[in-house]
Amino acid sequence: MSMVVAGCGFADREPRNGFPADEAAVIDSAVRAHMEAGLIPGAAVAIVDPQRGTFLRAYGLADTATGRPTTVDDHFRVGSVTKTFTATAVLRAADQGRLSLDDALEKFVPGVPNGGAITIRDLLGMRGGVYDYSTDPEFVEQLKPAKPAREWGRGEVLRVIAARPDLAKTPGQQGSYSNSEYYLLGLVLERVTGKPVRQVLGEIAGDHGLRETFYPEDRSLPAPAARGYTYAADVAVDVTERTYPDLYGAAGAMVSSVADLSSYASGLGRGGLLKESTFRARTEFTDISTPGGGTYRYGLGLAQDGRWLSHEGSVLGYTTKIGYLPERDVGVVVAVNQHTLPATQLMTNAPSIWSAIVDDLYPGTRAPAGLSTEPTPPVPTVAEMNSQLEEVFDPGVPAAQKSIRVVGDDEDPELVNRMASFQAQFSVQVNVDRVTVIRPNLLLATTSTTSSEGNMPMVVPLVASDGKWWLPTWWVCVAAGPEAGASAVCR
Structure with missing residues (x-):
């Protein structure tokens, strides 16, 4: 599978103009985690804060064919x-x-x-x-x-x-x-x-x-x-x-x-x-x-x-x-x-x-993200996540026996298998390439997915709840296609 390697080209190329080093590192970590999980070639960030200073930095590649790094002056x-x-x-x-x-x-x-x-x-x-x-x-x-x-x-x-x-x-x-x-x-x-x-x-x-x-x-x-x-x-x-x-x-x-x-x-x-x-x-x-x-x-x-x-x-x-x-x-x-x-x-x-x-x-200034605030659960290995997602997408495994549940599925315990049944029509198989915790309560599994429609990269999100990683309701409802209409959770 041909994918952009987002992890390269992260050298610091633009001045931070006095932005606090510890907070600049927080920004770097957030950007890199998202890029790696989502197969993003390049990104650029600008922050103007009268108290902290100015942060201008580019990441990754502006051109994957030539290997040219992104700059803050690049046009998007x-x-x-x-x-x-x-x-x-x-x-x-x-x-x-x-x-x-x-x-x-x-x-x-x-x-x-x-x-x-x-x-x-x-x-x-x-x-x-x-x-x-x-x-x-x-x-x-x-x-x-x-x-x-x-x-x-x-x-x-x-x-x-x-x-x-x-x-x-x-x-x-x-x-x-x-x-x-x-x-x-x-x-x-x-x-x-x-x-x-x-x-x-x-x-x-x-x-x-x-x-x-x-x-x-x-x-x-x-x-x-x-x-x-x-x-x-x-x-x-x-x-x-x-x-x-x-x-x-x-x-x-x-x-x-x-x-x-x-x-x-x-x-x-x-x-x-x-x-x-x-x-x-x-x-x-x-x-x-x-x-x-x-x-x-x-x-x-x-x-x-x-x-x-x-x-x-x-x-x-x-x-x-x-x-x-x-x-x-x-x-x-x-x-x-x-x-x-x-x-x-x-x-x-x-x-x-x-x-x-x-x-x-700037915590507390943005609209609520709807994510749990509990501590990060143990992070599964790529092999563990691969096995768990194989269960998720297998309609033959009873919902109660799957390692990963769906948030809010008390109203519809079969929701995960409604999704699995719909995806099975396309012979969907996922192979996990990377597991990335991009927020303390949000994990992304980057996969190479095969189906009757062809091959494609896909990212599966999981959120923290009760000390475990769960599939978000909205994502399962989208992935369930027309089957979501039969679920009280998705209405």
């Missing part, structure tokens, strides 16, 4: 972090009287279902109810590592949105995360300013003092660039050029470096470029649903993670998360150059690294 695709720039541009246009947040979408972009009832404010807060084109079955081809036969442009996006009025929701009601809402806001900006959205968002970046943040003209990245990777079966494929500007538009096209984003996090979190009253409106957060079935605290182009103002982003090959803690004037940014779909396959990404760093350095 930042995905939905783009939405923060788009929202700022729209809110500033409102401050300037060029539009009203209560204007109807139809005024600027005709032909969208419910466009006469959807307001600009609705779109900013993900409450427009617009069908998310990036979840459409037609769009799946665009998310494969290989170049699709037909690439989407804005005409395709608008066509799919207009063609699915049956899947549009009532505007202004329960929010739902949707790339469509921000794609449309990019078209609104073009109509209001008379400029290409690339130029509009570039001006926002420039006004924030950013010099390495761009809305690209084409599918290439400015140098130096971290190459982006995604797994196709068991091979890490270079997908750096797979995401072109029109694919996500104002919802996710931008690129940046962690050095630039560390400055941007504080400017964004302080309400830069906006009137005070507008920023207050921006930071009125409500719950919106996410495609994975979870919830997200969202304002107007800005998310809330505990006491942090934040946003994360992902496209093929890349994930990013930025966050700002107002009470301490701290910004934390993480970017990595591997993202494979579905995201549950390899488990680790920039948001998970960001969360680990924040939990270590």
Whole structure:
């Protein structure tokens, strides 16, 4: 199985600028553990803390073909972090009287279902109810590592949105995360300013003092660039050029470096470029649903993670998360150059690294992680974990006899075998390559998995409970596929 070796290239290449050595070591440990468990080639981290100092460091490889190490100046695709720039541009246009947040979408972009009832404010807060084109079955081809036969442009996006009025929701009601809402806001900006959205968002970046943040003209990245990777079966494929500007538009096209984003996090979190009253409106957060079935605290182009103002982003090959803690004037940014779909396959990404760093350095400031706080149970060897997971995936072993249980399975003791039965349809077999404790109460088993669908790497998470390692409920419910519907635990 061809895998990126994430454990190499960890030499200290960037200055820490006085950041306490013991805390820098904590960051290093968290980043390396996530990279090794999740097969991440390279990562970059930036922290700006008035009390501790500035931490800038890159890890691993920017280019696995050449062996070039990652640097803090490397450009990464930042995905939905783009939405923060788009929202700022729209809110500033409102401050300037060029539009009203209560204007109807139809005024600027005709032909969208419910466009006469959807307001600009609705779109900013993900409450427009617009069908998310990036979840459409037609769009799946665009998310494969290989170049699709037909690439989407804005005409395709608008066509799919207009063609699915049956899947549009009532505007202004329960929010739902949707790339469509921000794609449309990019078209609104073009109509209001008379400029290409690339130029509009570039001006926002420039006004924030950013010099390495761009809305690209084409599918290439400015140098130096971290190459982006995604797994196709068991091979890490270079997908750096797979995401072109029109694919996500104002919802996710931008690129940046962690050095630039560390400055941007504080400017964004302080309400830069906006009137005070507008920023207050921006930071009125409500719950919106996410495609994975979870919830997200969202304002107007800005998310809330505990006491942090934040946003994360992902496209093929890349994930990013930025966050700002107002009470301490701290910004934390993480970017990595591997993202494979579905995201549950390899488990680790920039948001998970960001969360680990924040939990270590700023405990209690982030939203509860939902993990136990009890001591770390004994860590199994690779051979022990391999034997235990063989049991987990074998529907012939009674659930009561399996060494590993599922959290919350008192309501449904057979849940683990519902999952095993579903996976058995694909002849799934796992072989554990590595066991990594990435948090005191979270262990990741990195596996080489074979099935009738082919070979692939997969990471199995386990959480601490009652002195043992258990499978998390949410993971088993996902892995159980349609069988989860028969379980009271997964409803």
